Amino acid sequence: MNASTSDTTLAPAPTVGHYRIDPVRTTSAVLHPASIRPRCDLGHRQAARIRCQRYQALSATVHAVLDAARFHTGYQRTPDGWKFAERLRGQIPRHHAAGGLSAWVYSRIRTGFSDQDTRTKEDAMKIFVAGATGALGSRLVTLLASRGHTVVGTTRTPSKADSLRAAGATPVVLDALDRDAVIEAVTSAEPDVVVHQLTALTGFTDFRKFDEGFAATNRLRTEGTDHLLEGIRRLPVRRIVAQSYAGAGFFARTGGLIKTEDDPFDPDPPAAIRRPAEAIKYLERAVLEAEGIHGTVLRYGGFYGPGTSLGKGGVFLEAVRRRLFPTVADGAGVWSFIHIDDAATATLAAIESGRTGVYNIVDDDPAPVAEWLPALAAAIGAKPPRRVPAWLARLLVGEQGVVMMNESRGASNAKAKRELGWQPAYPSWRSGFHVRLGTAATRAA
Ligand SMILES: NC(=O)c1ccc[n+]([C@@H]2O[C@H](COP(=O)([O-])OP(=O)(O)OC[C@H]3O[C@@H](n4cnc5c(N)ncnc54)[C@H](OP(=O)(O)O)[C@@H]3O)[C@@H](O)[C@H]2O)c1
Numbered sequence: 001m002n003a004s005t006s007d008t009t010l011a012p013a014p015t016v017g018h019y020r021i022d023p024v025r026t027t028s029a030v031l032h033p034a035s036i037r038p039r040c041d042l043g044h045r046q047a048a049r050i051r052c053q054r055y056q057a058l059s060a061t062v063h064a065v066l067d068a069a070r071f072h073t074g075y076q077r078t079p080d081g082w083k084f085a086e087r088l089r090g091q092i093p094r095h096h097a098a099g100g101l102s103a104w105v106y107s108r109i110r111t112g113f114s115d116q117d118t119r120t121k122e123d124a125m126k127i128f129v130a131g132a133t134g135a136l137g138s139r140l141v142t143l144l145a146s147r148g149h150t151v152v153g154t155t156r157t158p159s160k161a162d163s164l165r166a167a168g169a170t171p172v173v174l175d176a177l178d179r180d181a182v183i184e185a186v187t188s189a190e191p192d193v194v195v196h197q198l199t200a201l202t203g204f205t206d207f208r209k210f211d212e213g214f215a216a217t218n219r220l221r222t223e224g225t226d227h228l229l230e231g232i233r234r235l236p237v238r239r240i241v242a243q244s245y246a247g248a249g250f251f252a253r254t255g256g257l258i259k260t261e262d263d264p265f266d267p268d269p270p271a272a273i274r275r276p277a278e279a280i281k282y283l284e285r286a287v288l289e290a291e292g293i294h295g296t297v298l299r300y301g302g303f304y305g306p307g308t309s310l311g312k313g314g315v316f317l318e319a320v321r322r323r324l325f326p327t328v329a330d331g332a333g334v335w336s337f338i339h340i341d342d343a344a345t346a347t348l349a350a351i352e353s354g355r356t357g358v359y360n361i362v363d364d365d366p367a368p369v370a371e372w373l374p375a376l377a378a379a380i381g382a383k384p385p386r387r388v389p390a391w392l393a394r395l396l397v398g399e400q401g402v403v404m405m406n407e408s409r410g411a412s413n414a415k416a417k418r419e420l421g422w423q424p425a426y427p428s429w430r431s432g433f434h435v436r437l438g439t440a441a442t443r444a445a
Helices: 023-030 044-073 094-112 135-146 158-167 179-189 207-233 271-289 315-321 340-353 369-379 390-397 399-406 414-420 429-437 439-444
Strands: 075-078 081-084 126-130 150-155 169-173 193-196 239-245 294-300 302-304 337-339 357-361
Touching (some): 126 135, 126 179, 135 158, 135 340, 150 158, 150 179, 158 169, 179 207, 193 207, 193 340, 207 239, 207 271, 207 390, 207 399, 239 271, 271 357, 271 399, 294 340, 315 369, 337 340, 337 429, 340 357, 340 414, 357 414
Parallel strands (some): 126 150, 150 169, 239 294, 294 357, 302 337
Antiparallel strands (some): 075 081
């Protein structure tokens, strides 16, 4: 079911947006402390801050590279030195292991620390991230700050202000449903770009109450979007990049299994998905058709990785571990995934490229439930998922559960790769699940 067969090769075009980077020279430069320097002629304090952020990011990267290398080679540190862990041998397809690792290392280097970075001080932007503490918002803030952008990040929760500050953003405590407060926050920040990452999905676990679980998010996608747009209309530079969805359950259930940005959403979704789907369509229309505003819509696939429901301790990952996430009927529904760090680098690429329009932000490997769910269970050392017939699933989780597991469609990332110059570091969930969620990741943690 691979949409692309090239997910094992190192990305040939070393660019992010319009910045060209030489991976070989960058690799050696990156490992030298002298390379941790700001990319342009900035003031002393700002330069020191950037140097510090880059050092922290570099240190995290080096550790992550070692973790991944340890997993892929099968060697582990023991009291007697480095030993080959026999039980890792043969657990992952070699081509995925090699491709996943090299692409991932390359992407880490590409997005953060290049000596070849040709941007100037004038390229740095002021970016207002609405929803800066969410699964994606928090990764994005760190990435934007590490690129030298000035970030203003919002949260509803005063106690999260310090963590936003530590990540490199100026915190703003804000209820996105308060129109006047949003307009005031946006206009006083005067950003070059507003990034809309507002959702309220923490705690959403019950597929039977899908509509209820999405009610607050629906409001953020309708009223919240309107409030941000009202603020942006008062700015000299008017640009918004907003979160939409290309995961399971929203594309039309007819025609091909892999959908592009031109393919329609489901015109007749199950009742419980209707309002969430309407809210998503509302957001997309509002952002793309707002007069005088440059709008970009990023339709992310299903998130996995830190802070997500398919991350360490996440509700759906735990459900898979406990065999509470079954395959329904023959599991023919196709899902598209994206690692949360790849979602962040795609968002960065969209912001810096200045492109408008709709982009699917997914990996290269849309796959049916019958394929990815047992692979996920195996990666985390769980027993294979149970299988339930459609009639029973309908009783247990409702029609929307059956549709998502059995009829959903995946998405193509060709446009995002072509126009944003973006490559996912995890081109396939096959390597991503193993490296970031699997037993090796747990041991390394
Ligand atoms: N494509 C996908 O698969 C996808 C997309 C979205 C979410 N999810 C999943 O949903 C779960 C939760 O998502 P999440 O981590 O992004 O957290 P979340 O609870 O959905 O919150 C996201 C952001 O929105 C903010 N927010 C929520 N309501 C707000 C309001 N009324 N006014 C202002 N800000 C508000 C939150 O601020 P606070 O700091 O106040 O909480 C936070 O910064 C995760 O497991 C994630 O993986 C998946």
